[in-house]
Amino acid sequence: MKSIWISFRYFGMLLVLCGCREESSKPGVTKNSAAIQGRTGDEAAPAAIPATVNPPPAATKSRIQFELLDSDAVPEMVYSNGQEAGERAIIESLGGGVGITDIDGDGWLDIVLPRGGSLSDHSLTGFGTGLLRNHRGRFTNASEQSGLMVPSRFNHGVAETDMDHDGFRDLLITGYGGVQLFRNLGDGTFADVTKQSGLEDPFWSSSAAWGDFNGDQCPDIYIAHYVNWSFENNPACFAADQKTRDVCPPRQFEGLDDAIFLSDGAGGFLNRTQQFGLPKGGKGLAVLAADIDQDNDIDIYVSNDTVPNFLLLNDAGHGFEDVSQASGTSVSDRGIPDGSMSIDLGDYNGDGLGDLWVSNYERETFAMYRNQTGSFFRHVSDVTGISAVAGKFVGWGAAFCDVDLDGDEDVLTANGHVQYFPGHAPYLQRMLLFENQSGTHFIDVARNSPDLTVPRNGRGLSVGDLDRDGRPDMVVSQLNLPVVSFRNTSRSEGSFLNIEVIGTRSARHAVGAAVFASTALRKHWRPIKGGGSYASSFAPESHFGIPAGQQPTVDVRWPDGTQQHLGIVEPGQRYRVIESATPEQVRIVVLPE
Numbered sequence: 001m002k003s004i005w006i007s008f009r010y011f012g013m014l015l016v017l018c019g020c021r022e023e024s025s026k027p028g029v030t031k032n033s034a035a036i037q038g039r040t041g042d043e044a045a046p047a048a049i050p051a052t053v054n055p056p057p058a059a060t061k062s063r064i065q066f067e068l069l070d071s072d073a074v075p076e077m078v079y080s081n082g083q084e085a086g087e088r089a090i091i092e093s094l095g096g097g098v099g100i101t102d103i104d105g106d107g108w109l110d111i112v113l114p115r116g117g118s119l120s121d122h123s124l125t126g127f128g129t130g131l132l133r134n135h136r137g138r139f140t141n142a143s144e145q146s147g148l149m150v151p152s153r154f155n156h157g158v159a160e161t162d163m164d165h166d167g168f169r170d171l172l173i174t175g176y177g178g179v180q181l182f183r184n185l186g187d188g189t190f191a192d193v194t195k196q197s198g199l200e201d202p203f204w205s206s207s208a209a210w211g212d213f214n215g216d217q218c219p220d221i222y223i224a225h226y227v228n229w230s231f232e233n234n235p236a237c238f239a240a241d242q243k244t245r246d247v248c249p250p251r252q253f254e255g256l257d258d259a260i261f262l263s264d265g266a267g268g269f270l271n272r273t274q275q276f277g278l279p280k281g282g283k284g285l286a287v288l289a290a291d292i293d294q295d296n297d298i299d300i301y302v303s304n305d306t307v308p309n310f311l312l313l314n315d316a317g318h319g320f321e322d323v324s325q326a327s328g329t330s331v332s333d334r335g336i337p338d339g340s341m342s343i344d345l346g347d348y349n350g351d352g353l354g355d356l357w358v359s360n361y362e363r364e365t366f367a368m369y370r371n372q373t374g375s376f377f378r379h380v381s382d383v384t385g386i387s388a389v390a391g392k393f394v395g396w397g398a399a400f401c402d403v404d405l406d407g408d409e410d411v412l413t414a415n416g417h418v419q420y421f422p423g424h425a426p427y428l429q430r431m432l433l434f435e436n437q438s439g440t441h442f443i444d445v446a447r448n449s450p451d452l453t454v455p456r457n458g459r460g461l462s463v464g465d466l467d468r469d470g471r472p473d474m475v476v477s478q479l480n481l482p483v484v485s486f487r488n489t490s491r492s493e494g495s496f497l498n499i500e501v502i503g504t505r506s507a508r509h510a511v512g513a514a515v516f517a518s519t520a521l522r523k524h525w526r527p528i529k530g531g532g533s534y535a536s537s538f539a540p541e542s543h544f545g546i547p548a549g550q551q552p553t554v555d556v557r558w559p560d561g562t563q564q565h566l567g568i569v570e571p572g573q574r575y576r577v578i579e580s581a582t583p584e585q586v587r588i589v590v591l592p593e
Helices: none
Strands: 066-068 099-101 110-114 129-135 138-141 155-161 170-175 180-184 190-192 205-211 220-225 259-263 269-271 284-290 299-304 310-314 320-322 342-346 355-359 367-371 377-379 395-401 410-415 432-436 442-444 458-464 473-478 484-488 495-502 514-518 523-527 542-546 553-557 563-568 573-578 588-590
Touching: 099 155, 099 458, 110 155, 110 170, 155 205, 170 205, 170 220, 220 284, 284 342, 299 342, 299 355, 342 410, 342 523, 355 395, 355 410, 395 473, 410 458, 410 473, 495 514, 495 553, 514 542, 523 542, 553 573
Parallel strands: 205 284, 342 395, 395 458, 495 573
Antiparallel strands: 066 484, 099 110, 110 129, 129 138, 155 170, 170 180, 180 190, 205 220, 220 259, 259 269, 284 299, 299 310, 310 320, 342 355, 355 367, 367 377, 395 410, 410 432, 432 442, 458 473, 473 484, 495 542, 514 523, 514 553, 553 563, 573 588
């Protein structure tokens, strides 16, 4: 078992279970429902918010900028939440994620989008999963021919890996009543292999993350489940007037246990939830797999909605040790569980340890957990400036990313309310873009990009270099409106470095590995991770900003701890590093433009 430093301040935190989503003492009525402002319960959610509500911040000098790509570059694709049925069910609040990955191996990142479904006639109908194929920075809708639009569940999330080690990215789609597993056939199409894989998971799943949890070189899957909602368990909750129906808060429902499925090495999966000792309950909305404590196995972090988050440290492939409370990552700085929606792992202060970012509900601060020792964290949202901004928003998809190529990681978040008639924050909300100030604190610079301050109901968020100009771009899903794609137009004096790692002794998608890029100024590193941002997947590559005039030296630490030194590389290039039989065998390929 792993030893961890237990601080006395965290003893007993789980005894404090009063979350920040307030509920009325009157059954079915929530205090944080909206003032109705003349709308009736039969009317659609607002299409816009008053300009005086949740205004953009004052302009801050920054080189960071994003511009919205129009429909000529990215075809419209909508996530449908079933709102038109008038059920006001909690399933309407979740929305869908975004997957960015190269599905056809042509070197250009494509976009995968779950499309939700319908709630009509007291039944759930899925609308399938969409695919936007990238043709040198411009996209076409390839959904119908992809095989991803087969009859489906009402879906939410996408998790990608190369489960059969054939060089093509396979997809797991989460949703209500089960998951779907799609095998990539290598020609831009997919086959639904859910039934033959043995992935029988009948519960409401929100997000999932791939990783080789038992060290047998085959990717396994962790599935985060949400709550026990059904049409038969759909209580009536109301807005502030106690008459207008609105979505119930998650506290109205019991949480569901998460699940872990281990690969059998032959295309099948076995449920090993009990053997791996997963904690009971939880209301999971995002899950991240990575070597969080850097001891050469893959750990799990789960953001739970209104109950404590999970930090599960891998015990050398034999199971997980639940260190959630003792680690300092399960609750807020006040010792209270947050309504947590999204997570990511990065090293914001450059000390070589992985820090955790969690986006939370309104009137809670978004959480930056600074890693102190590898398995003990400190909540530092106040001292880093996050608390001054984030409590006004309902945060969803989020990502660490060096947007301006200055060497440190910034943070992006998509926001939007879960209730149709909220009382403390608007239904539609702008995005947040926290620029990292050399690892000391963050400043929200979204105002420099007018397209980011447009009010939206954002959910999933993913990043990747869609146009191959070296700057990471961003895709955000919305409820009942087309997905939005943002091109990074930030000015930078530096360059970039993209590293893709390919496992051979490890799983081909080498979750748990880490890539290091060292210059005369500092040593940067990026973890290879699965999952993270709500219901979304990131591009399977490590991206670095390299300051002007610097030549980086690259090293890779593989999931088993083996170090591979690659020497000096030229910035402004894309490289593929292939795991070697011995550390001395250097296998690095420059990818063509």
